[in-house]
Amino acid sequence: MLVLLILLPLLFGVAVLLRPPAAAKWWALGGTSLCLAIGAMLVGRFFANASPDVPFQAQGSFAWLPALGLNLSVGIDSVATLLIGLTLLLGPICVGASWTAIPQHRARLFYGWLLVLQAAMVGVFAARDLLVFYTCFEFTLLPMFVMINEFGSTNRHKAATKFFLYTFTGSIIALAGLVYTAWAVGTRATGVDGFTLDIATLTEHASHVLTAREQALVLLAMLCGFAVKVPLFPFHTWLPLAHTEAPTAGSVILAGVLLKLGTYAMYRFVLPLVPHAVLEHAPAVAILAIIGIIYAGLICWVQTDVKKLVAYSSVSHLGFCVLGLFALNSAGVTGSVLYMLNHGLSTGALFLLVGFMYERYHTRDMREIGGLGAKMPIWSTFMVFFVMSSVGLPGLNGFPSEFLCTMGAFISHTGWTSGAARHVGATWGPLGPWFGFAAGTGVIVAAIYLLAMVAKMVWGTLREPAVHHGEHDHHAGGPHLPVDLTAREIMTLLPIGVLCIVFGLFPTQTLIGAIESDVNAQVAFVHERSGEAPTEHEAHFAQQEHRQQRDAGRDEQIAGVKP
Amino acid sequence: MGVSMTTIMDAILSAAVAQHGGEAAHAAVAASHGVTGPLWIGLIPLLPLLGVVLVTLLACFNEKSKMPAWISVGLLAVSFLLTLFAYLGWNGHDAIHLKLWDWIGLSWGDLRGQTLAAGFAFYFDGLSLLWMLFVTGLACLIGLYASEYMEHDAGLGYCRFFAAFNLFVFSMSCLVMGDNLLMLFLGWEGVGLCSYLLIGYFYKKKSAVDAGMKAFVVNRIGDLGLLMGMLLTFTTFGTLQYDALFNQIHTGLTAGGTPLSQTWQVWAIPLLLMGGAFGKSAQLFFYVWLPDAMEGPTPVSALIHAATMVTAGVYLVARMMPLYLADPAHIALTAVTWGGAITAFWSATIAVAQFDIKRIMGYSTISQLGYMFAGLGVLATTGGVFHVFTHAFFKATLFLSCGAVMHGFAGQLDMRKLSGLWSINGFRVVVIAMLIGCLNLSGFPFTGGYFSKDMIIAEAFVTPDSVIAGSSWAGWLLLLTAGMTAYYTFRVFFRVFVGPVVYEPGEDLHAHDDHEHADAHGHGHGHDDAHDHAAEHFHPHGPKWAINLVLTLLSVGCILSAGLYFLGDHHGWAGGMVHASSAVVDTHAVEGGEEALLFGQPPHEIMFYISAVFGFGGILLAAWFHGPKGIAGLLIGGRTTAAEVRMDPIAKALRPISTWAVRKWYVDEFYHLVLVTPLKIFAHLFHWFDKLIVDGLVNFFGATPRVSSDAIGESTQTGVLHDYALRMVAGIAVVLVVVVLVLF
């Protein structure tokens, strides 16, 4: 089923290319909807069969080049399942959002790449070996590049190039870290004398075979890649540019899923592979995250471009996500995973809204446009709603994630877990209350900039650009849009809104309960492995031992052949 | 999951009871043996939520009638009745529990403190019941009032108003009824949102939008304290649930086993929570948002910014009283006392100088909230809570009366432009209601406000200074403030509601149709022309039945609330309610049994006289300075016009001070200078830093290879085949050299 989810969008992508342009969006809609339906079945089946003993389901492995030990294997745990669900949900929504925005003669290019992108994203979350993971991880860049470069606004070429090169450079460095780990595990633990690409094996052995210094270097390398993707301050500057220039669907996917690839990779690789280094350097990462939260938040406040504002708010929000991850406790990591989903929903929706507005007025400058409350009441209602979700209002989806991330950072304080001043609510971890406090100030900043945006965009007297979509100046052939949202546009927003409320009021039943056992296992694993890294001598010895074993094995083999 | 969590909770509770058998009996006060309530209790908050949905649906169908109001009022009435039933069915001492579902539940171990369990659950004890009674009751009445008040906005705006209104009641119910701190936080932020939406109801007015944002942001600053306090509570006590928390506090130990008195958390947590409370209740540094919040429609001001939401902070402190009492040094309580007392006095000084009657009521609300906090601080929880209750009624009455005036005079609120409402047809009910409200507010003998305020001030003298530092000084400050309160209250009454009939309509003549309004402004004739033109044809219209009915009911409520003082055996009905809640204070245990004296008498007895004197004094001053000639001015007034009073020369003489007071001591400007401007500067700096340095570095690194490769390419890319081949061979040679050197 997982493979189906990867192949089906590709098939539909081909179909889109083969059919006439007018049919492209219908094929894309059909493809993404079908995937969503299958995905819903997948998610349903996953949680129906979920048990703490079997963290991964729907596993499959296909020998690709057995001689080189290369397999393509997939499988999903609860976190991956939820993120796949998010990806698939955003599929039809993105198609719906692009319905009129993409001119028909270029529709095939757009929807074809959109479907390819979806396949790649599902592939990243479904990957159980480095080959699939990294291939898909990098392959997301190409469709996004095309979408920005071909369908973006004025500054799109620069944005696309920067997006591609920046994230690609980072990923290459991350690849180096991953490959080194694969090599170390291969030569020191599994004895294949090559690279171990299987993620489960890597996870099992990496922390045992990498020395403290190696772990630190691998952490640095992986962070270079994943922090750019997230993006973490100060690696974020590609994001506002890319978001601003990307078409609406591109922004939605970028914010909704692509950024999560970074945090997901951190969850999947950084934490379990190099726990010792993570423990040691978590405060540094957390400080970067907190700087990002406040710094990007303040920058949002003075933006005039509303899309850029939302983009910077992503930087700020993802800071919470990283902070929660590096709190290394259940609350933080749970919060972080929740954040991945919830940020995808609420910020995705904000981008949709900005996109709908842009489609009508062809400007994003808040000095030119604003006060739409009376003119576009439905749009405004959604805007306020999703802003509140983004601000972290309890009862909506933003809150559980934000609260748990902050709480994770706050209680992650090893000094509190023992001794005279023992705090029962504190957990083992590298951060502490001050981190929680600093992150908490970010909540204030978030309120400031998002409400400032609402104040400009929704409230106040109506401001419209001098030339906007009127019957006379609308570009020929383009569909005429009504003043307020159409039913199609509402239909793209409504599912997100419903999920926002459901995830806000029933987070335990829908999300936390689903991922609890996996996250707890992950945290326990990191806790257990973070204590002692092997010394250089031990690592070297392990390598020698395995080499000898291998040589002995080969000699035997030769000896067996010779007589 | 749910099952496991309840089991854990039960285990913790039983362990606590077993371990400290002695205190367990004492802990019964905190209602550890709660009873599970009937499911319909859950309807109390959920009915308003249903109201939100229904009103939103009406909005979708573009309903133009008053249907949203009737739906809201009906549902709120049912909600109120349910609360009443719950109260009547309550056994009077045990807390009622009702858990609907797990809201945020997370467990990472079986030990204590390894489970975060925040159910969407309710906890009913005396305190919550008391609050719920006036929240739902007043919400219902004010909803009815608003149905008429907002009628000019029928349509989308009307729906928007009532949706937010219902959402507010839902949030407030969650806040008050929640059984853990997270539920409280849910309500806390929810009411903040509704407050934001409703303050900014007239969203085309920039001042209203700014006020809404200011309210939300200032509240958020306080919320940071609440959030941190909550998290620290969790780490210290391992739970956020009231029952478990109070039981733990009663053991005198943290959940880790350290004696509470030796930890720093015992004062840090209450102080942090106090930050949240002060934010929501507009105390001390945080008060600035509340006066601006008067930009909202008056029913909103009455319900949210006077009667209910702003008392959430008081509720929080009262609810967390065991935590405040756990500190033997009472650091947090002292801070609460002085925070309250100073705020009470400070805002009274501003109120005496204002001319906008709604703003005066706003400042008066801040001042009264200060009383409540001071009451809690000096261990007079009963007084504080009773004052919340009486204040809710009389302040709602006052606001609604002001609202009726505003409604009738097209938004006119300037007391210099209004006079003699008594003599204007149709405003009699309003004036009487206003009078009753004013008497309550100024602490006129035998009114509800009189009793509740006296309890607070007297307790300030009763509580020794050794327990709460400077509590008697706080008492004097509060007494002085009582006099000022009487003065500014009756200043409004004497100037606006009695005396010669003078009026000018306000600017909201076309409030419901801003486009025309804006056009009028933009016209060549200018603002004044249009204004005068409108004024010529202006006739004040008195309130209709809904407003009059509500005002009448509220006035009756105000009067009756005084009677509550004589009910029950714990200093009145409110005392009884408090006694059956976590807010109960065993004053004797704290004070050591020594009876304090004031002027040689027990403070509680003599305070009736002293405060009456201060109250009368204030009223008489107001009458002298602002009262009209004749009986309406108590025969000592001399005002003949709306604009000129005897106070004016004095204010002129006190020029710098009076101007500063009128300008609200320039606090807003100060904040702007000290907080907002630097933050904005930082934001701009960061923006440029991001653009030039952070992004610049990236671009630099991007440009380096390009520039350098251009330079290299210029010299090497000759296009001649031999050059490439030679370089290739040389390259292979270099690689081989390396290989030979390394491998051989």
Next chain:
Amino acid sequence: MHALLADSTLTGGLLTLAQSDFPHALSTLTLNHYLFVSAAMFALGIIGFLTRRNLIIMFLCTELMFQAAGLALIAFGRYHLNFDGQSFVIFVLTIAAAEAAMALALVVLLFRRRESLDADLWAELKG
């Protein structure tokens, strides 16, 4: 390099030469003999390719390099006592023939363009 100079100098080598059974020593062939010839041939091919400007001779030089590779293959095949080396030489010949056909066609094409076989005239790759 130091050890290399110390323990086996040229004089030492010549001494060994003088002492050894000359005809017999000279008649002893090793794989290395062939490999050296092959390597030397390859080096000559490379040098030729690098120095000659005539396109045809440059291609001849590549053929020389093919030859060198073929010789090495045959020698190794002989060393391992199997026919794989020879088989591969057949393939090398095939490729060489194909390459010659294509290359010469290209040369003719290029010659038609510029009326010259000078490789230096073609610098369109200049970046």
Next chain:
Amino acid sequence: MNLAIADLPINPLLLYIACALGAVGVIFAMPRRGNNPAIVGGLVAAVAAGLVVLGLTLGSGRGEPTPSVFFYIFALLALGGGLRMITHPKPVYAALYFILTIIASSGLYLLLSAEFMAFALVVIYAGAIIITYLFVIMLATQAPSADDVDALSVYDASAHEPIAASAAGFVLLALLTTMLFHGTPDLPTRPGIDSSDAILARLPGKVDDALTPILLANGLMNEDERIARMADTGEVMINSAKHTVLVTNAEVAGEAPTRETGRLVEVPAELWPSDLSGTNVEGLGLNLLGEHPMTIEIAGVVLLMAMLGATVLARKQVDLEEEAKARQARHLALDGAIAGPGGAN
């Protein structure tokens, strides 16, 4: 590293000196204007090559005496031809010297007992490929001026950076030899009877033809018997050294004979056919078709493609003529149109 280099079969210093010397020789031998010390260069290069061969010979241990004189002759011819090829200014001569190199190489192939390849090389390279080159050289080479037919073109007369190229080439040679020589032992004995038997085993028809009449004639095998073919591989069991061959009963042979069911017949030495051995061609053929069938197919396709490609590329492309043809075609079409609709048919 030092240890490893000491393991080389040749004194490394000697090797590197020889390489340097060779480089100098080649540089001198390169075509250039004015005084051309090509002969000196050639001699120097020859000395260098001789030094290496000498060193190799001295360094090698005992070994089977082989026809080494021919090796030296062929190696000298091959390298000398190669040197002259890359240094001779006239392309035609260069090609001819290359033929010399090829013929010498084929001699070396013979020494390496690759008889078939030796002759195939001569036929294909010298006979076909180089002739093609010669044709192209003749086609493409133009004398710089009409009056002096023997004059050289500038690009033939002067080398392109001979010093750098030679240095690079010989550095490469030194490194290559360093690596190639590393630890390679002597050549094994000449492929003899064993490998011959291995080939014969896979050629049952040949063995049948050679042995069956002898066996039958001498009564070593009954009429109902035949030479056995193994059930699993289809090979015959033959040992030329011991003169033995496995035969089996015909009936039994029908049911997959094994070593056990067969009968080992020992043929007297004088009766053993002296010419019965697996030849090089047979071995190569078996190897080629047995183990690399796919490669042959691919090679065929490559050749076909090359043929097509060469045809396409070398096709006479005269733009002017094409244009003229097109113009003419248009003209005709126009005429047709003017002639009327009847003309369209």
